[in-house]
Amino acid sequence: MNRAEPTAAGKKTSRVRQGVLAMLFITVVINYLDRSNLSIAIPDIAGELQLDEKHKGLLLSAFGWAYCAFQIPGGWLVDRVRPRILFATVCGLWSLATLLQGFAGTLLFLFSLRFLVGMFEAPAYPICNRLVTTWFPERERAGAIGCYTAGQYVGLAFLTPVLVLTQKSLGWHYVFILTGSIGLAWAAFWYWRYRDPAESRATGSEIKFIKDGGGLAERNSNSTAAQKFQWADLGKVLSHRKLWGIYIGQAAVNSTLWFFLTWFPTYLVKYRHMDFIKAGFLASLPFLAAFGGILSSGFLSDYLMKRGCSATTARKIPVITGLLLCTSIVGANYVESPALIILFLTIAGFGNGFSSIAWIFVSALAPKQLLGLTGGVFNFFGNLSAIIVPLVIGLLVQGDNFAPGLFFVAALALAGVFSYVFMVGKIERVG
Numbered sequence: 001m002n003r004a005e006p007t008a009a010g011k012k013t014s015r016v017r018q019g020v021l022a023m024l025f026i027t028v029v030i031n032y033l034d035r036s037n038l039s040i041a042i043p044d045i046a047g048e049l050q051l052d053e054k055h056k057g058l059l060l061s062a063f064g065w066a067y068c069a070f071q072i073p074g075g076w077l078v079d080r081v082r083p084r085i086l087f088a089t090v091c092g093l094w095s096l097a098t099l100l101q102g103f104a105g106t107l108l109f110l111f112s113l114r115f116l117v118g119m120f121e122a123p124a125y126p127i128c129n130r131l132v133t134t135w136f137p138e139r140e141r142a143g144a145i146g147c148y149t150a151g152q153y154v155g156l157a158f159l160t161p162v163l164v165l166t167q168k169s170l171g172w173h174y175v176f177i178l179t180g181s182i183g184l185a186w187a188a189f190w191y192w193r194y195r196d197p198a199e200s201r202a203t204g205s206e207i208k209f210i211k212d213g214g215g216l217a218e219r220n221s222n223s224t225a226a227q228k229f230q231w232a233d234l235g236k237v238l239s240h241r242k243l244w245g246i247y248i249g250q251a252a253v254n255s256t257l258w259f260f261l262t263w264f265p266t267y268l269v270k271y272r273h274m275d276f277i278k279a280g281f282l283a284s285l286p287f288l289a290a291f292g293g294i295l296s297s298g299f300l301s302d303y304l305m306k307r308g309c310s311a312t313t314a315r316k317i318p319v320i321t322g323l324l325l326c327t328s329i330v331g332a333n334y335v336e337s338p339a340l341i342i343l344f345l346t347i348a349g350f351g352n353g354f355s356s357i358a359w360i361f362v363s364a365l366a367p368k369q370l371l372g373l374t375g376g377v378f379n380f381f382g383n384l385s386a387i388i389v390p391l392v393i394g395l396l397v398q399g400d401n402f403a404p405g406l407f408f409v410a411a412l413a414l415a416g417v418f419s420y421v422f423m424v425g426k427i428e429r430v431g
Contacts, residue, residue: 016201017135021147023194024128027087028151029159030186031124033179034098034117035063036156036261040163041172043269048172049107057394060262062111064386066118071383072234074123075376078130079369087127088191091183094120099180102173118386125359126375133363133371134197137209139305142315142360146298149356150291153349156260157287164281236367237374240430245423246361249319250382252416256326256352258389259409260286264345271402272341282342286349293322293353301357311364311427319358320420325351326413333403355416358382364427385412 038045038060046056077086097116104110128148136144167175197207237243265283268274274282297318304314328351331344359375366374389412393405 016206020131020135020194021144023190024131024148025151025154026186027091027124027128027190028148029155030091030095030179030183031121032152032261033155033159033163034094034121034183036160037098037163037175037179038063038101038114039262039265040160041167041175043266044167044172045110049110051107053394053397055107056266057390059107059111059114060390060394061387062114063118063121064258064383064388064390066115067122067386068118068380068383070119070122071126071376071380072373073376075126075373075379078123078126078372078375080372082196083127083131084191084194084196086123087194088187090120090123091190092187095180095183095187097180098176098183100176102176102180122376122379125379126372129359129362129375130371132359138311138364139302141363142301142305142357143298145357145359145363146294146301149298149359150294150353152257152356153287153291153294153353157284157291160284160287161281233370233373234377237370237377240365242365242424242430243374243377245419245425246358246365247378247381248419248423249323249361249416250358250378251385252323252412252414252419253319253326253352253355253358254382255385255389255409255412255416256329256348257356258385259329259393259405260349260352262390263393263405267402267405268341271397271400272338274338282338285342286346286352289346289350290353290356293350294356295353297322297354298357301360312425315357315360315364315427316420316424319355320417322351322353322355323413323416323420325354327351327410329406329413330410333406351413361424361427365430367430 042051042056042060045051045059051059094117097113097120101110101113101117104113129145132141132144132148163175163179166178264286268283301314301318304317305311326348328344329348331347332341335341335344359378362371362375362378389409392408396404396408398404
């Protein structure tokens with residue numbers, strides 16, 4: 001990677017930071033492919049293993065149980081283990097568990113492997129948040145978060161049809177073999193390529209630029225102190241109303257996402273009677289919209305900051321607007337045309353993307369020495385929806401009526417709006 005060069009305005013441009021951001025983007029693409037591959041494969045798996053709706057809901061929630069349970073331990077590790085080592089390790093382990101799903105022949109074995117994927121993916125987003133806080137000043141951070149978070153939608157939009165065709169041509173087993181193999185290769189690449197700021201080719205002036213702008217570039221410079229877990233630290237990140245506001249808000253944001261990651265293909269095929277291949281391509285449209293939403297949201301938020309808006313206004317407007325758009329998902333209950341069904345779901349997908357810069361609040365609000373732990377708690381509450389949404393939808397749907405499931409998702413999005421409006425308040429770092 002090349003060294004940073006100052007521009008005329010004094011701002012540092014850097015291929016080093018661009019490279020880090022590109023690596024985070026690819027990381028998120030792989031991360032979400034391994035979360036969503038089961039939703040592609042489950043119609044064939046259900047037929048082969050004779051699963052009913054409740055068992056499908058249970059299997060689709062397996063990832064979420066472990067992912068939530070290990071968020072706080074994962075966040076604790078993020079504060080103590082170098083990102084180069086920690087990410088390469090967890091990515092390699094979750095990718096191996098993903099690959100082995102291709103050889104599963106029972107519900108119990110498949111559930112166990114999905115549980116392991118959730119457990120090892122738990123530190124991934126707190127690592128990403130730590131790195132964007134390390135490498136980017138405050139005024140650039142929402143755009144950076146938007147760029148790497150967009151990876152979850154890009155992968156789902158452009159690679160979902162590839163996975164559908166893989167399943168159609170080779171069978172559901174190869175969906176997991178393919179995605180797991182990609183992740184194993186990426187884990188090796190990450191360990192070879194990534195370096196912390198002081199060990200990278202970034203110049204001292206660039207690191208100063210990051211630090212002066214509120215970035216924590218010194219955070220990874222030397223070995224992180226191996227501190228023991230302290231319950232007082234956990235109590236600290238659970239004792240602030242502002243932080244509870246973003247925890248609840250993130251659960252709401254993720255509720256719409258987890259509908260798309262779990263029940264969406266089944267909804268189109270079984271409940272809207274679309275052809276499997278056609279549904280696979282139509283399913284990419286909400287993710288494309290979400291990709292546009294997250295990019296426009298991040299850059300809009302940073303633009304508002306640069307134009308003099310307060311952090312409170314610049315950061316909260318996109319998230320609240322996006323959550324309101326997510327409630328449009330209920331419109332699909334009242335139309336029969338495939339085009340209109342996809343239209344309402346695409347609007348909800350755009351809203352989900354538009355609200356997905358919420359990690360910026362962890363960077364802005366968390367105590368400086370507890371970024372990883374705060375991110376873990378934030379992701380723990382946010383991903384309770386990974387358990388609740390697939391399970392509750394599996395219980396709510398009756399016969400051919402999926403409408404209660406969509407009402408449930410919209411209600412959770414509305415709860416997130418109230419959380420950001422009435423609980424978060426002014427954006428400022430808590431003590």
